[in-house]
Amino acid sequence: MLPIVGIGAGLVSALLFAVVITGSPLAFLLYSAAPLPIFIAALGWNHRAGLVATAAGAIAGMIALSFAAGLNFALIVALPAWWIAYLALLARNDDTGGAEWYPLGHLLVWIAAIAALTTVGSALVMTTDYDTYRTVIARVIENLLSEMVRSRYITLPADVKVSELALTLAPAVPVGIGASFVTTIVANLWLAAKAVQVSGRLPRPWPFIPATTVPRRALILLGLAMATATLGGFIGVAGAAMTGALLAVFMFSGLATIHDLTRGKAWRGPALISVYLALFVMQALLTPLLSLAGIVDSLLGRRKAPSPPSVPPMPNA
Template identity: 70%
Template sequence: MIPVVGIGAGLVAALLFSVVITGSPLSALLYSASPLPIFIAALGWNHRAGLFATATGALAVAVALTPTGGIAFALIIGLPAWWIAYLALLARADGQGPLEWYPLGKLMLWIAATAALATVGSALVMTTDYELYRSAIARMIEGILNEMVRSRMISLPADMPIKELADGLSPVVPLGIGASFVTTITLNLWLSAKAVTISGRLPRPWPFIPSTTLPRLALLLLLGAAVLASLGNYLGVAAMAFSGALLAAFMFSGLCLLHDLSRGRSWRLPMLISVYVALVVMQAVLTPLLALIGLADTLFGLRKRALPPPPAQP
């Protein structure tokens, strides 16, 4: 049964991954959902089903598109989804109480690390030459800026050369890619876990997600990644991507704090609606603010001082 489920999930994931070549607006959304079938297979059946799905999807993409595309599918989609699902179902028992499941805070830390590795993997699939990679990213940014200026979405000073601006922005691109990978992995994990829970196949009891906070190790890792991000090689790309991924993880932690802080409050619903609308409308402003809240929570233990303990889990 597990191989059959894995093969089916892998083919669906490969199809979602491959539609991105059409370039339509819908294709980007479908591409973002490509880890979902692998997550469902790994969470609902077994992590081996996730491995079958990864291998099947990579083979299907390699045959239908290119061998490089199959490698990209495995590094960017399949293996990250399998590994995070595997960690999510880890548990231990001391023989005297209920199972202790893998903490969500540590899982978010692993999601950030996996996102950084996926970012580097996607770069290496493009080229193993760092200078060629940096030049390709700079050309892509230059094209986007030219199009935005042409369509009057932005205005730049007349004496500002767009090529130099693109060259200056190119080292920061992995920061955004790492953050976007964290968002994609986290949302697909949540959606797949919900779907598997509805079907009654999720082995792990549904956790109290608002209590999620990153361990203090994440602060040291963020500091180290920020120092190494200035290196002009693929190690710098990895560090920059890890910095962005950790900031995105802290953003989710800050969002969890708002959910936790508002438990039982009359203003909970309007506050949460306002926050989520602002995340869409003013993402560039609210995302760093939520990340700072998450950082402060990890550093000072805000919720331990101000909040009652989370409700008991079944």
């Protein structure tokens, strides 16, 4: 049963990965769901099913597309999803004989690291020459800005050239890409875990998500990433991507903080609806505030989850 599930999940994931070559908006949406089958297989049938799915999807990509496409699928989509699922089901016995599951805050840091590596890997797939990479990114930004100016979505001062502005903004693009990868991975992980939980196959009890706190050492990592982002070349790309990824992680921690602090309050529902609507409408303004809330929460490290029922750990190896 496990090999069949793994092979099926790998083929579906590879198909979702491959449709991006069509370039349509729907294709990009399907591409973002490529890790989902791997997550479901690894969470519901243990991590070995995830490895089988990785191998099956990579082989299918090599046969149907090219060796490089199959390798990219394995490195950018499948192996990261397998590793995150492996960590999510990692457990050890605590002092009372119950199961102590891998903390969500630590899992988020791993997701940030994987998002940064994926960002750099995607850039290197495009080209191994940094000047060429920056030129391509600047051209994409220039086309986008030109279209926005032409459609009158934005107005630029007369002395500002679109090409120069695009070249200035290019180094910041990895920050957004790293953050978007974190959001995509977290969304796929949550959907997969919820689906597996509904099916009754999730080995660990559903975690108390509002208690999620990012470990303090992630702040040191954020400082190092910001310093590295000032360097040139792909090292700077890696630093910028890690900066964006960690800020996205702290944003999720900030959302968890709001969920936790509003528990039991009569105005909880309207408050949460307002926050999510504001995040959708004013993302550029609210995201930094939520990240700041997550950073403060990490410094305080004060929130704890209610005691879960004692569940013996599942074998993970």
